[in-house]
Amino acid sequence: EVQLVESGGGLVKPGASLKLSCVASGFTFSDYWMSWVRQTPGKTMEWIGDIKYDGSYTNYAPSLKNRFTISRDNAKSTLYLQMSNVRSEDTATYYCTRASNNPLGYWGQGVMVTVSS
């Protein structure tokens, strides 16, 4: 069974940095592109970016490219999202996803990030 478990969220102050993790199990992690998607409190969905199965290539939403970095450690079956200089508008639930019949076929349970002073 595919499992994706995110962690690392919480309350952070504007301008701070935060690193989210997603531990994968139930499949060969190094075979799949992985993505991060976030959902605002108003339930709007936003794709953040993705990373190639070997970590050699990433794509990002242009509006987030300068502050967010996606990486992975295939030996640990773990996906990461490094967030820097966070803003109030980054308050959201962050989901780790894996491709299946489409690029976002499997979703983790999500982790909440709240940016507030």
Place this chain on the structure above:
Amino acid sequence: DIQMTQSPSSMSASLGDTVTINCLASQDIGNYLSWYQQKPGKSPKLMIYGATNLEDGVPSRFSGSRSGSDYSLTINSLGYDDEGIYHCHQYYEYPWTFGGGTKLELK
């Protein structure tokens, strides 16, 4: 970026009804369109991919269709388990984008 205009933003229907949710793409996305169902407090679940293909395990009451740049999700014989928010998503071109969501409630 490709804009996905989803309608309606919310709707209420009765048990057994047939409902349709629409997404209009701002440019051609071929059939690279998915639909997700999200129940309160849960993560989205893939229902339809490739505009018309039913994900494994999804009831056949759900169907997807396309007319030009207009994509639709139809749910027949509506049940209480179908309540939630439905999202469309294009994966034709980066950055992938989503519609604004449709909140479906049963009367």
